[in-house]
Amino acid sequence: MIRFNRAIKPFSVMSFDLDDTLYNNHPIIKAAVKAQQDYLNALPSYLAQGPKYWQQCRNEAVLQLPELADNVTKWRQHTLRLALSKLDLNEEEVEHHADAAYNAFADARSKIVVTDDVLKLLDNLAQHFTLVAITNGNVEIERFNLHNKFSLVLQAGMHGKAKPHSTLFDKAAEHLNVAKSEILHIGDSLDTDVQGANNAGCQSVWLNDQDANYAYKGLADIEIANIHALTHFIK
Template sequence: MRFYRQLGRIEAMTFDLDDTLYDNRPIIRRVEAQATEWLHTHHPISASKSNSWWQEIKHQVAEKDSWLRNDVTLWRLKSIEYGLIQLGYSVQQAHQAATDLVDLVLELRSDFKVPDSSLQVLDKLSKTMPLVAITNGNVDIHKIGLSRYFSKVLKAGADGRAKPHQEMYHKAVQFLELPAKSILHVGDHLITDVHGAKRSGLSACWFNDQNKIIRNEPKTRTLPDVEVKLLHELILLNER
């Protein structure tokens, strides 16, 4: 545990989910591979274009509607729709195909087990203070067994603009009815989590399980209040 500034009494915690409570990288790789396979199998015309073409489609739809960057599920839906329309599908055909694919992605997205070590930390913390989840992703916390630990879950899109925007952080403060500084946000990302939390008035904990050196990180915008390499350290922090 490393402190960058003096940390006052913590009365609640907010948590990022992906890459903080579990390693999301292999999950996303699996989901993307299976989603691509499904699309190519059920709609073979999609395989006529390269991955770079589909990435360009994704950028194009976001340029037309910048809000989509705040909602990863809707962004995927609109990207598949638009791409298939460009390949000759009718609007109705494209919408149905995109909806079917998104349904599959959401199912695959939450088909994994959260490490017991994370569950143990959340269990201990939730018995001493309220916890709120703040995520830019679309995981279903009920399906992965996290709902019992959180008093509230805030998701980008449905609950406001994506982190590092202040909207969801402010909603968490309003829900908790506590001084923002007494709420510690825990997350792995130096911009969306650390910078976003600090500019919203919360205290920030950088979860650095990759052994990065903060002064060497190009994404460093704001120093966290504290850095931990293991989630278990949060229990020790709470017991100060």
């Protein structure tokens, strides 16, 4: 299915969200969170704080430093140090366990295998368009099989404010020396991907294959139900 809500202008760049757009991120993030929690729960003093302790510390961390909301990696790392600093641990132990717990998360987070058909789709699209990735997530793309598929990878926090803020789209246009209207951004979220692209003056494709509720009521330029509908643009 491909539905055009607005006429598409010529574009030279295809920008992709990563998580839940090019692969199913739900089992990956679930495994990563479990790996971190398994490490932390092996510490008796952490386990004694109860199952709500992590979320309490996460909320406290972003109240202390609101800018963490735009950088999920630093938010997690800061929360780990905050949570561990409240326990009966010295400074060296806090740093050791915070690093080890984060590494447990990051290792599991990067166990992604993008399917061959999606890789082939990207290769075909790359013969006609410049491909970039714009993500709010903390996946380390160099650690799995998307590492060589994009001319540019921009991540929230590291390179600017999270979508739907326009910063990452602005940086992509500046880096590639193109007008933002020449960027067609594809993503699964109305709230971050479509709203962000629309607000930035890019064109937008909503991959509508998630069972989710969104606050944003604007329309994507194009709606698709399967990522392979993008072959429509291969001439």
